[in-house]
Amino acid sequence: MSGEASTQEFSRETLENVLKRRFFFAPAFELYGGVSGLYDYGPPGCSFQANVIDIWRKHFVLEDDMLEVDTTMLTPYEVLKTSGHVDKFSDWMCRDLKTGEIFRADHLVEEVLESRLKGDKEARGLVSNANADAQEEADKKKRKKKVKEIKAVKLDDEVVAEYESVLAQIDGYSGEELGELMVKYDIKNPVTNEPLEAPKPFNLMFETAIGPSGQLKGYLRPETAQGQFLNFNKLYDFNNLKMPFASAAIGKSFRNEISPRAGLLRVREFLMAEIEHFVDPENKKHERFDEVKDLELTFLSKEVQQAGLTTPTVTTVGEAVKTGLVDNETLGYFLARIYQFLIKIGVDSTRLRFRQHMANEMAHYATDCWDAELQTSYGWIECVGCADRSAYDLTVHANKTKEKLVVRQKLDTPRVITQYEIELEKKKFGPKFRKDAPIVEKWLLSLSQDELVKYREQLQASNSFKFTIDGIEGEQELDSSFVKIELVTKTEHVREYTPNVIEPSFGIGRIIYSIFEHRFWTRAESSERGVLSFPPIVAPTKVLLVPLSNNEELQPIVKEISRVLRKEQIPFKVDDSGASIGKRYARNDELGTPFGITIDFESVKDGSITLRERDSTKQVRGDVKSIIQAIKEITYDGINWEEGTKELTPFETKAEDDE
Amino acid sequence: MSGEASTQEFSRETLENVLKRRFFFAPAFELYGGVSGLYDYGPPGCSFQANVIDIWRKHFVLEDDMLEVDTTMLTPYEVLKTSGHVDKFSDWMCRDLKTGEIFRADHLVEEVLESRLKGDKEARGLVSNANADAQEEADKKKRKKKVKEIKAVKLDDEVVAEYESVLAQIDGYSGEELGELMVKYDIKNPVTNEPLEAPKPFNLMFETAIGPSGQLKGYLRPETAQGQFLNFNKLYDFNNLKMPFASAAIGKSFRNEISPRAGLLRVREFLMAEIEHFVDPENKKHERFDEVKDLELTFLSKEVQQAGLTTPTVTTVGEAVKTGLVDNETLGYFLARIYQFLIKIGVDSTRLRFRQHMANEMAHYATDCWDAELQTSYGWIECVGCADRSAYDLTVHANKTKEKLVVRQKLDTPRVITQYEIELEKKKFGPKFRKDAPIVEKWLLSLSQDELVKYREQLQASNSFKFTIDGIEGEQELDSSFVKIELVTKTEHVREYTPNVIEPSFGIGRIIYSIFEHRFWTRAESSERGVLSFPPIVAPTKVLLVPLSNNEELQPIVKEISRVLRKEQIPFKVDDSGASIGKRYARNDELGTPFGITIDFESVKDGSITLRERDSTKQVRGDVKSIIQAIKEITYDGINWEEGTKELTPFETKAEDDE
Known part of the structure; x- marks a missing residue:
């Protein structure tokens, strides 16, 4: 892409005008x-998204033989209760009891402290008032900020330091801690200055009822992961019982955000692409790690953040795994693959970093987690999460359903183990428990080592033990004529284990918006001439066909080129409007169309056409076949413009503006 | 595909076992x-679906320059209230007050009458008892039938005729009519024989609440269409104000079916692909109609059905439009394109018909509608609807929101029209209505001709008229000092009209299941050897790589071919399990993999490999490059096996079973 992009100042407002005017996306139900x-998503946004998904599928699913599934969004209560989402998938909200207005607590604290720090800077004369006001005004319009006014009030140096430290850790506070911060820093409704209720949890899942009776409670999934975990046994079987392997899913998920702002970056319905890589917890090596180990990435470790700093480390993936910065090869492999994917679809590598989660901000299931963050005008935004979810999900679902979700590995050398085992006197269970007998037996056979120790002690003390089972009424009791619990030493030829899960999880909308920012610039000649410099492979339309005029003589060539492009399945548009060539190209610069083909009266005579490159506005001339060949090679084979057009004739024309 | 398919008897149970064993799809949340x-959808089902969608996009969106959008599933109440779904998108349910069981009324009537007709046939000795029982048993298991037992009771001839006539019209009855049928034919709970409540409407939309206050009621969309209508102005603008044009959307929709059965054919969450073609109501010609006019289709008109018959008419699309069987060219064009698409992805043309909706079964918005129906073991199933929704949707949304959703067409010859017009004395509105003034003005300017006539009469009678406006409290009154309503004759240079919408709407899951039935057969040598004869272009995996043994010598060639296939982006799998070649191919016949490549010790010597075709089990031998070239041409360029392999050497081997 052109170097001009970085030399001009980025204006979010200009970009948003372009995205709106060209219908990349728009607020849903705007008419209402x-x-x-x-x-x-309008046509260019939808097509961009489809291209990103297509590349994702080839880059991850095809390349690493992943097992893609498509599971339902509607999810029954029981599944999300087990996974922990019913209890823990919440944000903290606080209500203004007078106005009924609802705030998301962490965002409110963040915004108020940030505005006070801005006011402090103003008071210290560190920013010009006018500039700050203009920026604030623009922000307010776009982000629906709660804080409407910045007051120039100087703060004590230690207060500034304290605020900055709070802001650095803002993602990590509990509801109680947020409540304490609000009291300590006197944070109220920024508009009315009324006090707010203490933060309460608000579950982010959309609830609904399945079936006509209304009795089966369900949710819209908050992530695609659970559908993959629940199919583990079928997938493992489909993979011919080979480990490790990965499943993948692409689909919409839903989060009922308290107060969404920041455009595409925080939405209530969004497209995700998630991978669940199932791996032996004792061996997280990756067979293709060598292929990526020399790739240099930018890491921001939890230690650095906990020290209140933001200075990243740049090092190779190989080094990062060797030094323990990144826990294991599989995690490292995926970080590298994520990097390669993001660069391929147009992310600016200088505005991409991998940030490790701090202990207090980690999702309830994760044991380690790195986010690929992209820098935008809203700050550094989490776009891909890469978490080690350990055996959490498979374990909780197995415990709940009493179905095994495990791998059975044949051991090359058998191993000797000593553990407690339970033995049932089965013929006595039927008479005692009747229809519940199979449930009780299954429950007993699924007891953990710790539970076996506990019940064994009770048996030794009183010759019986008591227990309750979900779904069976009342307390049960068994004595030693029913069960024996003993320490057994035996030789195992098969090792049974619950796989760990490494989960790269992509928020496609966030990635797309960030690329819009990374690829947007305006031409030196006019701040009105915006360009979206998408890599050709993701551009919504690859070619604009521009006949010089509406003259009928040009129509047969337009039709013929259209036919060829359609046959080659190269997405293109014809613009035969009366607008000047310059205007027509300007329109398509905004759409990010990488190539333009001009058909003029020379074309009628000798069949030659002109090919224009979007970023440099360079042009070359040649016959239809060579030009289309060049387009194909540059778009789909990753060849650059110089290489792809070296057989074609450079073509000079007067400046586009004059055309 | 092989002719064997049609000569062997189809067994739904055998097919379902294959689909389950190979994880094409499975009940969601089976663990729970x-x-x-x-x-x-498991990996092969998911990949099949992705291929179908890819072909759909190329066949419709790319080929006809449609504007694809991706709109949200969450939809606010107001939108679906306006579209009519809140009031009318219901099925009729009746409840057994004793057991609480809920039945879908039309399905119950259908099933009970069908079972009585079966019992009648049995009593007349027209079917063997054993056969009927076995079929019924299988049906019960698979379809969760409510009727558990068929009683051999002979019916009067006129009763049989009456039942048959009711069944032919079963899709067209209102709730009241269904209630009357239940009384007339004494239809009760088939299991308990308890009486049922009269049918009540049950709205099929899933309800939820948007936002933290719980006050914004919303639904999961029942179709993708509304999101497209609401964006009409933006799309029309994006299309440079050219007409006609089409938008398209691919995405999940949701229907809370009362009592889903019949597997993938009736589900609560499903993938749709919908086109909304916006067209001038006075000109429904289609510029590409000539390209399809000679295509022969099978039509079942409403007249034939109303006469209680099912004999279709086979004729060309051109003839059908000319004779008025199909209303217009655009509708005819889409029927033809739907046909071509379905054949391309594997539908059996002899089991595809276009059935016209009868007046009483038409959706509330449609003025004409044809369904592409596919024949399966469940009967003829609606898989694609193709409706002319007229101007219904754009009109209701425009009326509700007071935003114009129209096309402004420059007229070549201006036309003279005479109509009532309203003139406002604007400066008097502010003082009278204050902040509501703009709403009142907008409301007045959007009045229809009929309303203008009404208010004009009131003005003439009493010098004033009264009205109420949504959102403004109380009744309003205006006299003739505020408004004038007069008949005006003027010359229009622009014609303003609301476009009509032709909507082809695809139920992807139903199409996929039907193709599974159409393409499934078992080899003559064993009813256990199932084959899914998918066209290569939609097959989940294109190539199976089979090394003859696990010998290490073969590994380098397997790796090299894998590398080439990956580079060419041809989806493939390696099966290096110890199973016999015959077993490995049998497994992949069930997965519908069209090609097998065998690598043997000859390959190590001379680099030659064997290519096997799934349906015929024919084999040819050649070098890697030629074999992969053949695979590419047959899969992606639609060349047949004989043509694609004519340069390769036929290869004879002993029968597969012996291998």
């Missing part, structure tokens, strides 16, 4: 006043 | 006991 957090 | 009407 809109619903915050819901957006529709 | 499942939720009826929800299914997950």
Whole structure:
């Protein structure tokens, strides 16, 4: 892409005008006043998204033989209760009891402290008032900020330091801690200055009822992961019982955000692409690690963040795994693959970093987690999470359903183990428990070592033990004529284990918006001439066909080139409007169309056409076949412009503006 | 595909076992006991679906320059209230007050009458008892039938005729009519014989609440269409104000079916692909109609059905439009394109018909509708609807929101029209209505001709008229000092009209299941050897790589071929399990993999490999490059096996079973 992009100042407002004018996306239900957090993708946005998904599928699923599944969004209560989402998938909200307005607690604290720090800078004369006001005004319009006014009030140096430290850790506070911060720093409704209720948890899942009786409670999934975990046995079987392997899913998920803002970056319905890589917890090596080990990435470790710093480390993936910065090869492999994917679809590598989660901000299931963050005008945004979920999910679902979700590995050398085992006197269970007998037997056979120790002690003390089972009424009791619990030493030829899960999880909308920012620039000649410099492979349309005029003589060539492009399945548009060539190209610069083909009266005579490159506006001339060959090679084979057009004739024309 | 398919008897049970064993799809949340009407696609099903979608996009969106959008599933109440779904998108349910069991009324009537007709046939000795029982048993297991037992009771001839006539019209009855049928034919709970409540409407939309306050009621969309209509102005603008044009959307929709059965054919969450073609109501010609006019289709008109018959008419699309069987060219064009698409992805043309909706079964918005129906073991199934929705949707949304959703067409010859017009004395509105003034003005300017006539009469009678406006409290009154309503004759240079919409709407899951039935057969040598004869272009995996043994000598060639296939982006799998070649191919016949490549010790010597064709089990031998070239041409360029392999050497081997 052109170097001009980085030399001009980025204006979010200019970009947003382009994205709106060209219908990349728009607020959903705008005709009805809109619903915050819901957006529709128009034709160029939809096509861009489809290209990103297509590349994702080839880069991850095809390349690493992943097992893609498509599971339902509607999810029954029981599944998400087990996974922990019913109890823990919440944000903290606080209500203004007078106005009924609802705030997301962490965002409110963040915003108020940030505005006070800005006011402090102003008071210290560190920013010009006018500039700050203009920026704030623009921000307010776009981000629906709660804080409407910045007051120039100087703060004590230690208060500034304290605020900055709080902000660095803002993602990590509990509801109680947020409540304490609000009291300590006197944070109220920024508009009315009324006090707010203490933060309460608000579950982010959309609830619904399945079936006509209304009795089966369900949710819209908050992630695609659970559908993959629940199919583990079928997938493992499909993979001919080979380990490790990965499943993948692409689909919409839903989060009922308290107060969505920041456009595509925080929405209530969004496209995700998730991989669940199932791996032996005792061996997280990756067979293709060598292929990526020399790739240099930018890491921001938890230690650095806990020290209140943001200075990243740049090192190779190989080094990072060797030094323990990244826990294991599989995690490292995926970080590298994520990097390669993001660069391929147009992310600016200088605005991409991998940030490790701090202990207090980790999702409830994760044991280690790195986010690929992209820098935008909203700050550094989490776009891909890469978490080691350990054996958490498979374990909780197995415990709940009493179905095994395990791998059975044949051991080359058998191993001797000593453990407690339970033995049932089965013929006595039927008479005692009747229809519940199979449930009780299954429950007993699934007891953990710790539970076996506990019940064994009770048996030794009183010759019986008591227990309750979900779904069976009352307390049960068994004596030693029913069960024996003994320490057994035996030789195992098969090792049974619950796989760990490494999960790269992509928020496609966030990635797409970040690429829009990374690839947007305006031409030196006019700040009105925006360009979206997408890599050709993701550009919504690859070619614009531009006949010089509406003259009928040019029509047969336009038709013929259209036919060829369609046959080659190269997405293109014809613009035979009366607008000047310059205007037509300007329109398509905004759409990010990488190539333009001009058909003129020379074309009628000798069949030659002109090919224009979007970023440099360079042009070459040649016959239809060679030009289309060049387009194909540059778009789909990753060849650069110089290489792809070296057989074609450079073509000079007067400046585009004059055309 | 092989002719064997049609000569052997189809067994749904055998097919379902294959689909389950190979994880094409499975009940969702099976680990938790499942939720009826929800299914997950495993890897082969997911990949098949992705291929179908890819072909759909190329066949419709790319080929006809449609504007694809991706709009949200969450939809606010107001939108679906306006579209009519809140009031009318219901099925009729009746409840057994004793057991609480809920039945879908039309399905119950259908099933009970069908079972009585079966019992009648049995009593007349027209079917053997054993056969009928076995079929019924299988049906019960698979379809969760409510009627558990067929009683051999002979019916009067006129009763048989009456039942048959009711069944032919079963899709067209209102709730009241269904209630009357239940009384007339004494239809009760088939298991308990308890009486049922009269049918009540049950709205099929899933309800949820958007945002933290719980006050914004919303639904999961029942179709993708509304999101496209609401974006009409943006799309029309994006299309440079050219007409006609089409938008398209691919995405999940949701229907809370009362009692889902019949596997993938009736589910609660499903993938749709919908086109909304916006067209001038006065000109429904289609510029590419000539390209399809000679295509012969099978039509079942409403007249034939109303006469209680099912004999279709086979004729060309051109003839059908000319004779008025199909209303217009655009509708005819889409029927033809639907046909071509379905054949391309593997539908059996002899089991495809286009059935016209009868007046009483038409959706509330449609003025004409044809369904592409596919014949399966469940009967003829609606898989694609192709409706002319007229101007219904754009009109209701425009009326509700007071935003114009129209096309402005420059007229070549201006036309003279005479109509009532309203003139406002604007400066008087502010003082009278204050902040509501703009709303009142907008409301007045959007009045229809009929309303203008009404208010004009009131003005003439009493010098004033009264009205109420949504959102403004109380009744309003205006006299003739505020408004004038007069008949005006003027010359229009622009014609303003609301486009009509032709909507082809695809139920992807139903199409996929039907193709599974159409393409499934078992080899003559064993009813256990199932084959899914998918066209290569939609097959989940294109190539199976089979090294003859695990010998290490063969590994380098397997790796090299894998590398080439990956580079060419041809989906493939390696099967280096110890199973016999015959077993490995049998497994992949079930997966519908069209090609097998065998690598043997000859390959090590001279680099030659064997290519096997799934349906015929024919084999040819050649070098890697030629074999892969043949695979590419047959899969992606639609060349047949004989043509694609004519340069390769036929290869004879002993029968597969012996291998």
